[in-house]
Amino acid sequence: MQRGKMGANGEFWAILPLLMVLLCVSYLSSAMEFEANQTAVLVVDASPESARKMPDNMFGIFFEEINHAGTGGLWAELVSNRGFEAGGPETPSNIDPWSTIGDESNILVSTDRSSCFIRNKVALRMEVFCDDEGPYSCPAGGVGVYNPGYWGMHIEEGKKYKVIMYVMSKDTMKLLVSLKSSDGSTYLSGDTIRADASKVADWSKLEIILVSGGTNTNSRLEITTTKKGVYWFDQVSVMPMDTYKEHGFRKDLGSMLENLKPGFIRFPGGSFVEGEWLRNAYRWRETVGPWEERPGHFGDVWKYWTDDGLGFFEFLQLAEDIGASPVWVINNGISRHDQVESLGILSFIQDTLDGIEFARGDSETNWGAVRTAMGHREPFQLNFIAIGNQDCFKQNYRGNYIKFYSLIKASYPDIKIITNCDASSHELDHPADLYDIHVYASASDMFSRVHQFDRVARAGPKAFVSEYAVIGRDAGRGSLHAALAEAGFLIGLEKNSDVVEMASCAPLFVNDNDRRFNPDAIVFNSWQQYGTPTYWMQHFFRESNGALFHPSILQCSSSPSYLAASATTWHSSEDGNNYLRLKIVNFGNAVVNVKIIVAGLQASINSSGSKMTLLTSQYSMDENSFTEPTKVVPVSSMLPTAGTNMDIILDPHSLTSRDLLLDSTNSYRSAI
DSSP: OOOOOOOTTSHHHHSHHHHHHHHHHHHHHHTGGGTTSEEEEEEEEOOGGGOEEOOTTSBOEEOOSOTTSTBTTTBOOOOTTTTSOTTOSSSSOOOTTOEEESOTTTEEEEEESOOSOTTOOOEEEEEEOOBSSSSSBOOTTOEEEEEOTTTSEEEOTTOEEEEEEEEEESSOEEEEEEEEETTSOSEEEEEEEEEOHHHHSSOEEEEEEEEOSSOEEEEEEEEEESSOEEEEEEEEEEEESOOBTTTTBOHHHHHHHHHTOOSEEEESOSHHHHOSSGGGSOOGGGGOSOGGGOOOEEETTTTEEEOOSSOHHHHHHHHHHTTOEEEEEEOOSBOSSOBOOGGGOHHHHHHHHHHHHHHHSOTTSHHHHHHHHTTOOSOOOOOEEEEOSSOTTSTTHHHHHHHHHHHHHHHOTTSEEEESSOOSSSOOSSOOSEEEEEEEEOHHHHHHGGGTTTTSOSSSSEEEEEEEEEOSTTTTTTBHHHHHHHHHHHHHHHHTTTTEEEEEESOOEEETTOOOSSOOSEEEOSSOEEEOHHHHHHHTTTTOTTOEEEOEEEEESSSSOOEEEEEEEEEOTTTOOEEEEEEEEEOSSSOEEEEEEEESOOSEEEEEEEEEEEEEOSSTTOBOOSSSTTSSOOEEEEOTTOSSEEEEEEOSSEEEEEEEEEETTOOSOOOO
16 A cells, blocks of 8 residues: 555545445455454554544553452561551550460560550550479460451561561560461571560660571461560551562562553542541641651441552652552542541642652752651652542532642642543533543443543543543452453544543452452452453553544444454663554454555554464453463463554453564565
8 A cells, every 4th residue: 555644634634434345345355254353444544643642641541449458468578467456546455366385374565555555556565474494484486466467477498587576574585586377386487585674674776687588478477475474565566578579568569560560550449548437538747757657547438458669659658669640539529438627628739738848848948958857859641630539429529529620720720630520521610621531331331441432532631531441240359351341441532632642451369268349359368469461451451641542443343343453652661662553453253354554654564573462262251270370361462464554363351562672764564
């Protein structure tokens, strides 16, 4: 096909309807040998005149503290309820999951409010009645307490673990701190701490490094003694020293996030930010500063305690580590069951302004100095603030929002403000840079939404699809069927990237021991992890951020169509080359023969450097699991037939991408 100017208003697109009819008739005739198969024609206009740059942050990730995603997950802390605060501020209180080693005749364990930390006063008091000599000798191994972590601690042979604890005793102290199997029978590592009473009469910080002599996926921390006395403990921590970029994140999970190349990360959640009641809502300032001094809080929406070791600072650090723009969801004075009237909202706004100063202020500002003291002198690049979560219908939302918007913009005019109110069907009655929209649907409904934004007004704030997911029976625990429906939806977002700024699936993580929401992108337990088909589907879109979108027309022989396709040009930072990526979803259960025509391309295609990637499986409801973590994953192969005119066969229930290597020097020619 002759190359020339074939832009959106050029001759090519003027005659395209007739051309499509001729192509379909011709292709249907030539495809008679595939009687059982459906046929389609995809025509792509790759001319520079018709290309449109997609947003740099188009596809990202959404983190919520749900399913023990952070506590006992992404955050690598191994001790559960490390500060003994989970039972509440009143004592005596429940110390779950801590348990006692030894019977009641030898040891008494309780809580009191003797801690040296002002914001978390609860400490553990352990009184030992037996001794290492005399008539009341302790049993072999001593008595004490143990912590099983979050459904077992994963301890690896040869790895180092930093143990920190605060202790106090009026007696000479001899403690054995050890890592053992869940039943205490297998010793992995340990060290003995000895101190005179004069050294620990007041609260003292103890720190030791344990090197494990074995591997056990279901381990526990033990603190035992054979010496009579009264001991107090608080803020007991065990952290692996090998973490993602040495910032405290679990290495395997952090790497999985990085591999998605997210343009942004929305945090710390949706409903988690609101709380069932405001008294339990997330408050950023309680999550910064030294980890020992953070009070933690009960997330009453998802019904578990978090010590907030993964706090505001850590989220900002994670965004920086994975190269994503932080999108901070703030509480706007509204929870699920109570809310603050607009006349009393200024303190909430000031709290948000202080948080922005923490992230962006220089080290001379009040909150910038706190960030600097935590080890990050340079400001973080916080440019997006989401005001609340799914609150548009609440009585005080608009009044509160307008005050937040005005006062944030007055101090930080460059920050983009995101409203909860959907502007896709009607004009907003308040200013906003972006509007948040959530899409949860069945698989068929999700796939049909490929056209959801086709008729949205092209002026006004852009859409932020901050939560999308196939739910219900179609989803299973993360099915291929769901992933393909979501892929079709994302192709629709690419086509409408002039009015859609960002998108992220939800939820991101699930601890297999606490499945409160299905499906999720990444599944893990204490020692292993895998990506669901939705996770792998997102790999097909990770090069779309900042890419050039090329318009295309897809004509199918069947109605309704179960195909969705898009074309983008992207630059690889790995090999320095440019590629034309053609993505096609076949959501149906039939094989489809597709003729692909690429027009207006200003570069040759190097067929020897092009490749195809395919995501499919034998059954559409297939899922990955710990026993079969790679059952549904993308498979890549070289594409020697790459060119501007290709006949391809699409497997049923599949997502395919063809990356055509572009050579602007014209030293290579396409195969066709």
